[in-house]
Amino acid sequence: MGRSCMTCASPIEAGHITHKSLNDANSCGQCVKKPPAFDKVIAATRYKFPVDKALSELKFNKQLHYARSLSHVLERRIRLSYEDTPLPQALVAIPLHPKRLSERGFNQSDIITRHLSNSLGIQLSNALTRVKDTPHQIGLSEKQRRKNLNNAFYLRKSLPTHIALIDDVVTTGSTVSEAAKLCLNSGVKTVDVWCLAKT
Template identity: 45%
Template structure:
């Protein structure tokens, strides 16, 4: 069956499976050579696969697959998703991320569970949905991996990471997540978990989450994210 839809960015009609035309897709700022641990783009990579910071101190996150730079139009798409409920962007960007995950197998096996970065209840109520969960839904469906939203709770409503320096960001995140012991009392934690995030701004949020999971016996923690921002 032939069908077409309007590109969400330029309005031209497209027969792509997602509502984004081939030209707009081609123009997206895809990430190329990145650090395998934290997903940051490597400068003059020369075959290196790990960035200077991760060489110095190995993060709790074992691997990161991130799709796009946090630049135009990605910043626009993600803020429309978060603040104007443009859920179609979760499906477009999630589908593109799914394709990258399928093409770039970095681990021998897929994770047992997907864990969308939890929002604090206050923020969730205000926004009405968790954008990371919306992205995780696309990945879960495409890869047949369950999502767990009751495993971890965000107990502190943290300040926006963008406004803080590196040290403040680490401090800001300390203790902000907790394992929901009540909901998971009788279940052994799985071996391999992937954290799903919309934008990894600094690695401190996902790293704090990964540390918590590893403290509770999880062996491998990866991150799949739409975008990787660089704070200057």
């Protein structure tokens, strides 16, 4: 997968200057300057061909087998990444707005989350709900994305202190950041982000 930032999982170009103090070894400049709400992103792979095709087939043509095969890859990365640190106590899928859910018939993040919950033996939580139907984020600036996502989520029950948020694709991270902030404001201490693909 090449070298990537240990916080946001974005690629770090060869020769790019990285910050190597004790706390931010191998994080990208962006994460050092303005640390995100979440602790780290673990991605099965990069969002590029053929994974981008597989993920759009999954979402729009209900090719659910892609979720299962990519979840296996993600599971292996998670096991490696948590060899020396405790796994989260609950897994939380990034929810779809009920309107989108009824249009599509399934939430791909739920499928991934269920797979990982079974294979890793970590409980699922449905505490996080989506109360705002956010328009597609494609082509929007980071500022517009954040504005769209303002108050998009709601927590209907409490969560343990260490959780993982799970989404199919993480691009700028604005969606998971918004959800992570809400969790952190509600007593969660550590939020990790797991995804099938990171741009």
